[in-house]
Amino acid sequence: MKKSFFAAITLIFALGLLMAGCGGEKKAEQKVLRVGTEPTFAPFEFQKEGSKDYTGFDMDLARAIGKQLGMKVEIVSMGFDGLIPALNAGNIDAVAAGMTVTPERANSVKFSEPYYKSGLSVMVRKDENAITGIESLKGKKIAVQIGTTGAMEAHKIADAKVVEFNTNTEAALELKNGGVDAVVNDLPVVAYFLQQGGGKDFAKMVGKVVTAEEYAIAVKKGNDKLAGDINKALAELKKNGEYDKIYKTWFGEQVK
Numbered sequence: 160m161k162k163s164f165f166a167a168i169t170l171i172f173a174l175g176l177l178m179a180g181c182g183g184e185k186k187a188e189q190k191v192l193r194v195g196t197e198p199t200f201a202p203f204e205f206q207k208e209g210s211k212d213y214t215g216f217d218m219d220l221a222r223a224i225g226k227q228l229g230m231k232v233e234i235v236s237m238g239f240d241g242l243i244p245a246l247n248a249g250n251i252d253a254v255a256a257g258m259t260v261t262p263e264r265a266n267s268v269k270f271s272e273p274y275y276k277s278g279l280s281v282m283v284r285k286d287e288n289a290i291t292g293i294e295s296l297k298g299k300k301i302a303v304q305i306g307t308t309g310a311m312e313a314h315k316i317a318d319a320k321v322v323e324f325n326t327n328t329e330a331a332l333e334l335k336n337g338g339v340d341a342v343v344n345d346l347p348v349v350a351y352f353l354q355q356g357g358g359k360d361f362a363k364m365v366g367k368v369v370t371a372e373e374y375a376i377a378v379k380k381g382n383d384k385l386a387g388d389i390n391k392a393l394a395e396l397k398k399n400g401e402y403d404k405i406y407k408t409w410f411g412e413q414v415k
């Protein structure tokens with residue numbers, strides 16, 4: 160009698176442990192969505208001072224999409240020019256990096272529906288009076304981030320000397336140090352940098368917005384399933400107000 164009682168207790172404990180184990184395993188089984196980004200692009204993707212976490216509009220959006228898909232988002236940081244090769248090599252599943260949809264890129268990756276309207280702008284030093292916009296950059300020295308639409312646009316300018324950097328931080332620093340006359344970069348990023356007092360107010364934005372661009376999430380060409388799932392998630396986030404909430408967090412206003 161006593162023996163069987165202990166046996167029953169032991170069995171219950173064993174079953175309990177087994178079930179706890181199963182639960183744990185299930186959690187570990189949650190699919191991972193590896194999202195590539197380049198984190199010197201505030202307010203879309205960056206690391207707050209002293210923090211290793213990736214934060215920003217794209218990061219919130221990527222995590223919200225992951226939640227919709229029941230997937231755990233893992234952010235993978237790399238150079239902007241390494242994102243599409245990493246996608247094609249299968250090292251990441253998606254790119255969320257303020258990546259502009261261009262015809263050339265659309266040849267090598269599959270883009271989701273666009274999620275943000277952007278464009279390029281010109282940043283110069285505060286005491287600069289000769290440069291008033293993209294049209295005054297002929298023959299000038301221009302800093303850009305490698306592999307970006309800013310780099311592509313700068314290369315079109317006659318006689319300009321284009322200096323390419325791995326990060327936007329270095330491009331801005333080169334402007335501050337007098338190594339270049341201007342930086343060509345995405346307008347919302349320049350605006351945020353100036354608004355946050357980046358580089359202690361040494362810079363200003365000049366001229367009109369240079370291009371009309373749209374950001375989208377990129378996946379490997381042929382991965383129509385993931386692109387479709389991302390589009391469905393994006394549509395749901397727009398419908399349920401989550402997209403608006405994220406937008407307001409980073410831009411402090413309603414979606415334009």
Ligand code: GLN
Binds near residue numbers: 239304306308309
């Ligand atoms: N939107 C630009 C591009 O796609 C810049 C992106 C970035 O620097 N993260 O090229």
